[in-house]
Amino acid sequence: MATSKNRKAVPEARAALEQFKYEVASEIGVPLKKGYNGDLTSAQNGYVGGYMVKKMIEAQEKKMAGKQ
Numbered sequence: 001m002a003t004s005k006n007r008k009a010v011p012e013a014r015a016a017l018e019q020f021k022y023e024v025a026s027e028i029g030v031p032l033k034k035g036y037n038g039d040l041t042s043a044q045n046g047y048v049g050g051y052m053v054k055k056m057i058e059a060q061e062k063k064m065a066g067k068q
Contacts, residue, residue: 024052 008014025032028051030044037045 020055021048021052024048024055027051 008017022032022034025048028047030040030048032040032048
């Protein structure tokens with residue numbers, strides 16, 4: 001049985017994560033659009049993903065510290 005590498009731990013969060021991706025891209029100036037993004041460099045795409053992770057970690061740290 002083949003498994004997807006992109007399977008979400010919480011499938012219900014898929015739409016929220018997708019929206020978050022576009023918000024982060026806009027915030028950092030990467031012209032990400034719905035649909036085909038083959039014109040973006042791997043560095044631009046990696047930057048979006050890395051910044052998403054950074055923001056999620058910061059949010060969790062604040063939550064754990066009781067500073068929401």
